[in-house]
Amino acid sequence: MADKQPLNIVKMKKMKAEGVPLSMLTAYDYPSARLAEEAGIDLILVGDSLGNVVLGYDTTLPVTIDDMVYHTRSVTRGAQHTFIIADMPFMTYHGSIDESLRGVRRLMQEGRAQAVKMEGGLGICATVAAVVAAGVPVLGHIGLTPQSVNMIGGYRIQGKDAKDAQRLMDEAKALEAAGAFGIVLELVTEEVAEAISKAISIPTIGIGAGRYCDGQVLVYHDLLRYASPYREKRFVKTYADIGNQIREGISQYVREVKERSFPDESHVFTADESVLESLYGAAEKGAK
Ligand code: KIV
Numbered sequence: 629m630a631d632k633q634p635l636n637i638v639k640m641k642k643m644k645a646e647g648v649p650l651s652m653l654t655a656y657d658y659p660s661a662r663l664a665e666e667a668g669i670d671l672i673l674v675g676d677s678l679g680n681v682v683l684g685y686d687t688t689l690p691v692t693i694d695d696m697v698y699h700t701r702s703v704t705r706g707a708q709h710t711f712i713i714a715d716m717p718f719m720t721y722h723g724s725i726d727e728s729l730r731g732v733r734r735l736m737q738e739g740r741a742q743a744v745k746m747e748g749g750l751g752i753c754a755t756v757a758a759v760v761a762a763g764v765p766v767l768g769h770i771g772l773t774p775q776s777v778n779m780i781g782g783y784r785i786q787g788k789d790a791k792d793a794q795r796l797m798d799e800a801k802a803l804e805a806a807g808a809f810g811i812v813l814e815l816v817t818e819e820v821a822e823a824i825s826k827a828i829s830i831p832t833i834g835i836g837a838g839r840y841c842d843g844q845v846l847v848y849h850d851l852l853r854y855a856s857p858y859r860e861k862r863f864v865k866t867y868a869d870i871g872n873q874i875r876e877g878i879s880q881y882v883r884e885v886k887e888r889s890f891p892d893e894s895h896v897f898t899a900d901e902s903v904l905e906s907l908y909g910a911a912e913k914g915a916k
Contacts, residue, residue, distance in 0.1 A: 632709040634742070635670055637765050637809040643842075644831040650810075650843025652833055653851065656682045656699045660848050661706030671833075672707055673745065673767075673845060674700045676715040676775070681849040688774045691717045693731050700739030713767050714741035718775045721746050725758045732759050745812065747773035749799025753806040760807030768803035770796055771837065772815035785836075787820035800824045800832075812845060813837040815863070836863030 635643075635650075643650060652671040655661040656678045664672055678699055679691040693716075700714040714735040721728040735741045743765035746752055756766045771786040787793045797820070800811055810831040813821045818838025825832040825841055834841030849855050852870040884890035 632665075634709050635711040637743070640810060640831050641829065644829070650831055650833060652843055652845035654678075654845070654848045655703050655707070656848070658702045658706035661703040661710075661712075664848070665707035665710045669710060670843070671845075672703060672710050672712045674703050674712065674714045674739070674741065675745075675847065676717050677847050681847060681855060687777055689718045689777075691715075693717055693720050693734060697734050697739045700735055700741050704740040711743070712741050713743040713745050713765075714739050715745045721752060721755050725755060728755050728759065729762060732762070732764055736764060743767055743809070745769055747775050749795070750802050753802050756803060756806040756808055765809045766807065767833075768800075768808040768811040769814065770799045770803070770811060770816075771813045771821075774814075783815070785815050785817060787817040793817075793820045793823070796820055797824055797827060800828055804828045804830050810843075813841055836861075 640650060650670050651668075652673055653664050653669050654673045654675040654677055655664050656674060661672055674696065676688040676691040676696065678695065679685040679688040682699075683691070683695070685691070696714055696717050700712070704712050716728070716731055716735070720731040732744050735744055744759065745767040746756060746759075747769040749768075749770050756768065759766050772780065772783060774783070777783065787796050796813075796816060800813075803811055808830060810833055811824075811828070813824065813832050813834045814836060816824075816834070816837040818840065821832065821834055821837035822840035831842035833843040833845050835845045835847075846864060850861065850864040851866070852868050853866045853872070854870040854874075856871055856875070858871055881890065
């Protein structure tokens with residue numbers, strides 16, 4: 629891995645132009661980041677989905693900038709040769725530009741991310757432009773934007789009618805004009821995602837947005853079915869069933885401790901005779 633060259637935003641745009649798809653996965657800690665890097669992932673997203681899959685919240689709204697900095701720092705320690713993007717959490721980029729830049733600074737300096745992601749369209753373009761002007765790459769995120777779940781009225785597919793499709797197209801073009809280096813399209817109909825991908829020069833990265841985006845992203849815990857209970861999602865493919873393996877492994881450990889078959893002889897450390905004598909005395913040891 630040491631010789632792996634991380635991607636950068638110039639190469640990503642080139643990959644789009646050459647039709648080379650981008651693979652992106654979320655990660656939230658050192659081992660998940662390290663494993664993703666070892667597996668050859670192009671991009672890692674420290675998503676605020678950590679609120680759902682790691683912290684046990686029912687939405688991403690409670691995730692704070694401190695949570696994001698803490699998790700980003702462990703991910704960047706784990707994947708030192710991969711381009712890492714950190715999510716700006718709920719309501720940290722809707723106030724003043726100064727406040728937004730403070731959050732960005734923490735993710736870059738303390739978290740050591742290479743870029744940040746923000747959810748939203750026209751309403752955040754001025755902030756995107758200011759962050760880009762400060763020298764920080766920004767990944768946009770439109771379609772289903774989980775931080776706005778209370779406005780959208782649930783986790784619904786976006787781009788189902790002509791008006792909504794046009795709104796998404798306008799948002800994508802505005803984000804490109806504001807300087808975003810790419811855009812996540814979440815839960816967008818395949819036709820609309822394809823049209824957007826053709827209409828802009830920066831890469832689109834889809835999740836539940838069909839086959840014609842310039843890249844794909846999945847949540848680590850979805851791809852590996854690493855959750856309990858696991859909620860099926862149509863747009864997810866399970867590549868390994870880690871949740872069941874973990875449960876089975878722990879059950880077996882509990883069984884073996886109860887029946888005293890773990891630890892066995894192969895797991896123990898033995899002391900010299902002299903140690904036994906000092907503990908029990910020579911006579912007692914003989915009697916033992
Ligand atoms: O937070 C996240 O994991 C995301 C992905 C679903 C794109 O935003």
